[in-house]
Amino acid sequence: MPGMNTNKKAIVLLSGGLDSTTVLAIAIDRGFDVHALSFRYGQRHAIELSASKRVAAQFNVAQHVVADIDLRTFGGSALTDDIDVPKYDSADSVGQEIPVTYVPARNTIFLSFALAWAEVLQADDIFIGVSAMDYSGYPDCRPEYIAAFQQMANLATVAGVQGNQKLTIHTPLITLTKAQTIEKGLELGVDYGNTISCYDPDAGGASCGQCDSCLLRRRGFAEAGFDDPIRYQSL
Amino acid sequence: MPGMNTNKKAIVLLSGGLDSTTVLAIAIDRGFDVHALSFRYGQRHAIELSASKRVAAQFNVAQHVVADIDLRTFGGSALTDDIDVPKYDSADSVGQEIPVTYVPARNTIFLSFALAWAEVLQADDIFIGVSAMDYSGYPDCRPEYIAAFQQMANLATVAGVQGNQKLTIHTPLITLTKAQTIEKGLELGVDYGNTISCYDPDAGGASCGQCDSCLLRRRGFAEAGFDDPIRYQSL
Numbered sequence: 001m002p003g004m005n006t007n008k009k010a011i012v013l014l015s016g017g018l019d020s021t022t023v024l025a026i027a028i029d030r031g032f033d034v035h036a037l038s039f040r041y042g043q044r045h046a047i048e049l050s051a052s053k054r055v056a057a058q059f060n061v062a063q064h065v066v067a068d069i070d071l072r073t074f075g076g077s078a079l080t081d082d083i084d085v086p087k088y089d090s091a092d093s094v095g096q097e098i099p100v101t102y103v104p105a106r107n108t109i110f111l112s113f114a115l116a117w118a119e120v121l122q123a124d125d126i127f128i129g130v131s132a133m134d135y136s137g138y139p140d141c142r143p144e145y146i147a148a149f150q151q152m153a154n155l156a157t158v159a160g161v162q163g164n165q166k167l168t169i170h171t172p173l174i175t176l177t178k179a180q181t182i183e184k185g186l187e188l189g190v191d192y193g194n195t196i197s198c199y200d201p202d203a204g205g206a207s208c209g210q211c212d213s214c215l216l217r218r219r220g221f222a223e224a225g226f227d228d229p230i231r232y233q234s235l
Numbered sequence: 236m237p238g239m240n241t242n243k244k245a246i247v248l249l250s251g252g253l254d255s256t257t258v259l260a261i262a263i264d265r266g267f268d269v270h271a272l273s274f275r276y277g278q279r280h281a282i283e284l285s286a287s288k289r290v291a292a293q294f295n296v297a298q299h300v301v302a303d304i305d306l307r308t309f310g311g312s313a314l315t316d317d318i319d320v321p322k323y324d325s326a327d328s329v330g331q332e333i334p335v336t337y338v339p340a341r342n343t344i345f346l347s348f349a350l351a352w353a354e355v356l357q358a359d360d361i362f363i364g365v366s367a368m369d370y371s372g373y374p375d376c377r378p379e380y381i382a383a384f385q386q387m388a389n390l391a392t393v394a395g396v397q398g399n400q401k402l403t404i405h406t407p408l409i410t411l412t413k414a415q416t417i418e419k420g421l422e423l424g425v426d427y428g429n430t431i432s433c434y435d436p437d438a439g440g441a442s443c444g445q446c447d448s449c450l451l452r453r454r455g456f457a458e459a460g461f462d463d464p465i466r467y468q469s470l
Contacts, residue, residue, distance in 0.1 A: 065309075073302045074352045105351035108391050112347040116340035117309045139396040148387035155383050156343050161374040 007033040009123035010170075011114045014038050014064070016051030018217055019129035019173055021195045022185035026172045027127045028059055029188050035121060036064040037114055041071045041106075047201050054194040067113055074104065107140035111149055111169065118167060119157045126153075127170045133177050146171050178220025186226065193229035206231040242268035244358035245405075246349045249273050249299070251286030253452055254364035254408055256430045257420035261407045262362045263294055264423050270356060271299040272349055276306045276341075282436050289429040302348055309339065342375035346384055346404065353402060354392045362405045368412050381406055413455025421461065428464035441466040 010032035014020045027034050038052040049066060056064035107130065114126045130141040139145060150169045154160040160167060173181050185192065197217040198207035207214050209232040221228040245267035249255045262269050273287040284301060291299035342365065349361045365376040374380060385404045389395040395402060408416050420427065432452040433442035442449050444467040456463040 067305065069304050070302060071351065073300055074348075074355045104354035105347055105391055108350055108387070109344070109347045112340055112344040113309075115343055116306065119339040120309045139393055140391045142390070145387070145390040148383070148390050152343070152380070152383035152387045155377070155380040156340055156375045158339075158374055 007031055008125065009033045009035060009062070009121050010125035010127055011118050011121070011123055012036050012061075012127040013110050013114055013129070014052045014055060015129075016048040016053075016055055016195060017129070017197050017213075018178070018185070018192060018195050018220070019131060019181060020052075021055045021129075021190055021192070022181050022188075023127050023129040023170075023172055024055060024059055024061070025185055025188040025190045027125075027170070028061075032125060032127075034059070034061040035117065035123065036061045037110075037117060038064070038066045039110060039113070040066055040068045047205050048196055050205075051194060051196040058191055058194055065117070069109065069113070071104075071106065071109070105140070107138075107145075108149070111153075115153050115156065115167070119159065122159065124166055125168050125170060127172070129173050130171050131173045131176060131178075131181070133175065143171070143174055146174070177223070178216050179223035182220050182224040182226060186224075191229070196230065202233055204231075206233045208233055242266055243360065244268045244270060244297070244356050245360035245362055246353050246356070246358055247271050247296075247362040248345050248349055248364070249287045249290060250364075251283040251288075251290055251430060252364070252432050252448075253413070253420070253427060253430050253455070254366060254416060255287075256290045256364075256425055256427070257416050257423075258362050258364040258405075258407055259290060259294055259296070260420055260423040260425045262360075262405070263296075267360060267362075269294065269296040270352065270358065271296045272345075272352060273299070273301045274345060274348070275301055275303050282440050283431055285440075286429060286431040293426055293429055300352070304344065304348070306339075306341065306344070340375070342373075342380075343384070346388075350388050350391065350402070354394065357394065359401055360403050360405060362407070364408050365406050366408045366411060366413075366416070368410065378406070378409055381409070412458070413451050414458035417455050417459040417461060421459075426464070431465065437468055439466075441468045443468055 010027050012024045012027050012034050014024055014036040015038065024034060024036060036056050038049060040046070040049060053064065107128065111126065111128065118126055130146065132142055146169050150167060153167045157167070176184065196205070196207065197213045199211040199213050200208045207230055209218065218228060245262050247259045247262050247269050249259055249271040250273065259269060259271060271291050273284060275284060288299065342363065346361065346363065353361055365381065367377055381404050385402060388402045411419065431440070431442065432448045434446040434448050435443045442465055444453065453463060
């Protein structure tokens with residue numbers, strides 16, 4: 001059919017952060033018709049959602065859906081509870097301890113929603129911006145976890161059971177450092193000024209510069225040799 | 236500590252239907268401290284939630300949480316979309332075709348939320364009332380799917396990674412027919428008058444008697460030789 005988009009569809013989990021934005025650019029670069037999925041999950045940094053909308057607009061994605069879920073139902077994380085976000089650098093202790101910013105089963109829940117949407121769209125591809133380099137002890141950012149999710153997903157869907165769908169969970173950043181991620185994104189035209197990484201931005205959207213996520217981001221830009229275009233509270 | 240409940244905690248997925256209610260009774264019979272989890276997921280038969288509350292009350296569970304999620308975001312099922320619920324008996328074609336009442340990735344999403352709660356509660360046990368006998372072609376009711384979810388879950392959590400948690404997904408109904416499920420529940424004191432199975436009840440809560448779920452239920456009671464205590468629209 002003339003004019004019809006015949007690219008393969010992919011679901012991209014998009015938080016509006018540096019990693020997921022880079023992944024979105026990679027999915028588009030690989031020729032996918034991108035359906036971006038964000039969540040309103042009771043996170044303290046709802047300013048992420050504004051960032052995800054800017055990113056979706058920059059890349060003119062086929063569709064951007066924001067799904068409502070309430071992870072506060074169960075509590076258990078500084079990102080959704082009234083626990084102070086710690087200001088320290090945990091990047092030196094990757095794999096050593098679990099930060100209080102860990103949200104229980106978050107990637108499992110996010111990937112499950114992506115799976116539901118993939119089944120409805122008949123898409124075979126899901127992209128997620130996890131990195132085993134920078135994961136700071138998050139269990140659901142490891143390759144063995146992703147592989148197990150993919151195996152489960154292929155048993156969970158109608159098309160998978162009928163042999164008509166072979167789901168792949170793509171993790172293009174899994175072996176990249178933050179600096180390498182930034183270099184890749186800049187190659188692909190990402191405007192990192194649209195993104196936000198901070199766990200604790202101020203009301204005006206300026207990043208704190210001191211939380212775990214800000215520190216990883218700043219170190220990444222420093223190592224890559226580029227200026228970070230976002231605003232930080234007085235550093 | 237005297238007076239403290241020292242039973243092991245379990246999460247029980249509770250829809251308020253016949254199967255999940257029986258599973259809840261089984262978990263209690265096995266000595267678990269039951270934390271029941273229901274979902275408000277845009278289902279047409281929200282009357283299920285009232286049933287789940289009656290069941291939780293009958294068994295005096297430790298906690299009953301209703302989590303809000305919106306599966307209508309993606310569409311794709313007669314249970315959440317404006318598609319007519321079919322009135323026919325698909326029980327003769329188990330495994331042959333997928334009914335339109337199938338909700339994409341529903342059990343994966345439900346189990347993912349249960350996993351999040353299990354991690355917060357430090358519970359090792361999740362109960363779900365799937366049956367491979369009556370599943371009517373739902374891929375996420377099969378034993379191989381449940382095994383894959385369990386494997387993924389044990390890689391997804393902090394405690395799993397640290398070796399302090401061994402999650403088990405319990406499926407006590409997986410090899411039971413509906414009649415056997417009913418017999419088991421009656422042994423354990425379940426009041427099936429509190430439950431509802433119908434995909435299309437009327438405003439007063441009376442079941443249609445003709446949808447797939449009603450037909451399976453009625454056949455189960457007939458085979459077990461008991462009267463179904465719920466109200467049906469004029470049959």
